[in-house]
Amino acid sequence: MTVTPPPEILHAPLVVEFPFTRSLGPVQSAFLTGLRERTVLGVRTDAGEVLVPPVEYDPATAAELRELVEVGATGTVTTWAWNPEPRAGQPLTTPFAWVLVRLDGADTALLHALDAPGPEAVRTGLRVRIRWAAERSGAITDIACFEPYESGTAAETVPHTGEFDDPVTGIVAPARLDYTYSPGRAQTRYLHALAERRTVGERCPSCAKVYVPPRGACPTCGVATTDQVEVGPRGTVTTYCIVNIKAKNLDIEVPYVYAHIALDGAGLALHGRIAGIPYDEVRMGLRVEPVWSEDGRYPDHYRPTGEPDADYDTYKELL
């Protein structure tokens, strides 16, 4: 048992990226299809207010809303904020104003960007118009941004069926967030040891269980696991399954065996792939040892040691 100072904390880029696919209801579909056709639609509430952007249920009464009207492509800034450093994904790459714009004929405001030379050119009450994107697909980004437009006359609302050829019925909203993942002290120690082809667990000072891989806490006792214990390298298969479906981007022939392996000295089993033996000969109690990956940073899989099988009693508590 040793207590060593924490090594340098590891970091790695972590990218979370989803192309969220969302369906549209009748009002949102009409609105976004309308943007594709350079037509801005709002929805009228029972109280006679016109909501732009439109929603399918009245935010005040929850009544279903379906009465579409066309509003102007010009409007008035109701509030604004100057953005000196645009961030990734925002509508403009040069400094711009975020604006809430009440389009002519509407009673509520739409959030978007305003292209203006500087904050001195923006004020609440400024008249603006839509600058349409050159290529439009039926999305809020079909409005490229707003631009100042002092000479406009306010448009009246016009009833609209909301019907278009080839209506947009869904959107794909890609989202990407970039993180720098840091695993903390316990997992950093574990990963550094793996790179030296050692497997290090941590013992709970309260219940004495040895966790592999360690996460820094005993989930049973709720206390820090600070004592490091080298375990393995050999271990015992406690249970296993046979995988018959090939995973995407995984260069392993099926069927193969995925197993729980209790390394000698560990208080619980970790999981790993078993190779070096026909898949249908893997069994509970099989003694195995790690085979390190080519770059030597982690066990690629485990293979039989050739020892006699372990007695059930020696691992039954670790199932």
Place this chain on the structure above:
Amino acid sequence: MTPHHRPAREVAIVAFAQSHHRRRTDDLSEVEMVMPVLHDVLRQTGLKASDIGFTCSGSSDYLAGRAFSFTMALDGVGAWPPISESHVETDGAWALYEAWVKLLTGEADTALVYSYGKSSPGSVRDVLTRQLDPYYLAPLWPDSVALAALQAQALVDAGHTDENALAAIAERSRTDAAANPHAQLPGTRPQGEYVVRPLRTGDCPPIGDGVAAVVLAAGDLARELCERPAWIRGMDHRIEAHSLGVRDLTDSPSTRLAAERAGAFDLPHGLKGMGGAPAVDTAELHAPFTSQEVVLAKALGLDASVRINPSGGALAANPVMAAGLIRLGEAAARIHRGASDRALAHATSGPCLQQNLVAVLEGDPRA
């Protein structure tokens, strides 16, 4: 207080603990960050994890960038023998609300509530855009400062504040934070450049990592665990329309309604207030931006007699998902140590104060 508002069972916050909030905690996993705070809050009561009737936590996977990230932090609780546990994917103030309801029903006598936020691995301004309406807002990536700045400009246009008044809120908050050993930004600092105009660096909260935890207890047990329990006399939370262009950004009717339902406008000894200012001596307001304090103080009718954010508030430490629970904890701790008799605590979530929770906390009368 009127019987209408009196909960069926007396429940109090009996202990509060928090981490030292820091810009980064690369050396700590979530559970390594959470565990010392859980140990601290339990030590204050003398309870063991196995004594706790109900455990509830608040956090967000989007901060961690990993699904079910709260299950890892749960390792710090000690979940064997099996415990009664729940999680909310928002600020821990709402976890406290869930725990309070659990205690009111009599299903538990004690509760451990904790929440944590580790903002440092990602870009929290961008991360928070993912909570917006996915059809009309999220594709434009309007970050949290930009949305707060729209609200700030609306306040300036309406004549409710100006840049000097906002700077004074920042100055007061961070001066107060100098006495708070947990604060990330203790002491005054320059207002700095515009981040998104009209908000300057000083108007914005620090980005950081942190943890908070409280213990709740019911009835006489609360008196055994704490010399002066902070009784929860009422608590309520309300939400407004998600579309920013539908709302009056200069007001917070949801905060006012939650406060009313929590009994904040009732006088403490049975007389109903006249709809004026709440009869409290302290208000811990979850206002990450200076301009949001203006909105909240106006919505609640707080006057100069109420001590606002003596802890320094979210302008001094804003661990996302814990900052609201910290407001409840700070208000309770002030009652525990006799610095307050009746406090209002507020938590928010969502852009421009979209969702708001208000609790009214009271200490027993002193001789």
